[in-house]
Amino acid sequence: MFKRIIIVCLFLMALTGCVQSQATQPTFTPQPAKPAVATPAIELLPEKITSQALAGNLLGDPTERTAYVLLPPGYAASEKRYPVVYVMPWGNGEPSANAWGFKGAMESPV
Incomplete structure (x- = not known):
């Protein structure tokens, strides 16, 4: 008899835990997608420099x-x-290849 009471109590405790866990589950509400914002591009300008040191x-x-x-x-x-x-x-010694790679790195989000 004592075993039956313990089994019933454990069964009721298990049911109570299941009901509570279902009631406290958070609900997920999907949010609408945000429109993409276009960012202005970085300008890359070539400039000629004359060095008398060279x-x-x-x-x-x-x-x-x-x-x-x-x-x-x-x-x-x-x-x-x-x-x-x-x-x-x-x-x-040519900076042109470096400049394009650097431009890409500067445009990428950090």
Whole structure:
């Protein structure tokens, strides 16, 4: 008899736990998708720089080089001051390949 009472009590406790867990389950309400916001593109401008320090160098490097300038969106129409990031050429000494890779890295979200 004592075993039956314990079994019934355990059974009722189990049912009570099941009912409570179902009642406290959070419901999920799907949210509508937000429209994508287009971000303005970063401008990449080539600038020619002439260096008299390279004139007549032993390697015969040209005195005129191309440097690439990355401008943030809205730079031309703004009076805001921006920090400067310098990207130095590496590899074959031409900064063009570096500039395109750097532009892609700057456009990607962090």
